[in-house]
Amino acid sequence: MSNLNTEMIEKYRNNFLKEVTANVEEGEWVKMCMQCGVCSGSCPFGPHWDHPPQELFMMIRAGKREEVLTSSSMWMCTSCYNCIVRCPRGLPITHIMHGLAHYADRLGMAPKEQPTMKFAHKFWDNIVKNGRVNELKLSLGVYFMNGIAEGIKTSLKMQAVGLGMYKAKRLNPMEFFGGHTVKDKSGMQAIIEKAKEIEEAKIKKFEG
Ligand code: SF4
């Protein structure tokens, strides 16, 4: 169990709603949910998940911390915004779903093999280096994230797409040896460091 997870359990004992309110992006909205079910009924994918949004919000209020944070449901949200435009209470449901996923990841509670999470990590590691996505390295990283054999198989399967991207100048083989960067790379990295600092300070504030 991660240190942060242990600290949060201690800090918010028996009050998962308070924990979500304090630590999840837009989490303060969860208490406004009136359980009408419109979001779940509007979500094109919710019926196929373990817990559609309305159910997750009900579970948060019921203190089902483990079940919520280890769920893969919020990782499946495709940001289609159907739920947001229909919620009678105006909850930013999409953002709460992503906020919950991010928080579960920070605590080390997200399902280990969740493919969206693996992609999110690869995307972040890729973009944070130069401030721009290196499409070639990102594609290869994703294709090979489950081993060499699967990587080769996926690369062969996707070669027509790769060729199309190359012709459209979206994939440059030379990017393998470097990649394009933002003009002020050190400035961009300083901004990220500052954001991390603010995030850490926020956690400490809630710990204190
Ligand atoms: S539509 Fe809004 S109020 Fe209704 S269950 Fe979903 S989040 Fe709650």
Ligand code: SF4
């Ligand atoms: S934004 Fe996410 S939770 Fe909302 S309807 Fe679309 S897929 Fe479902």
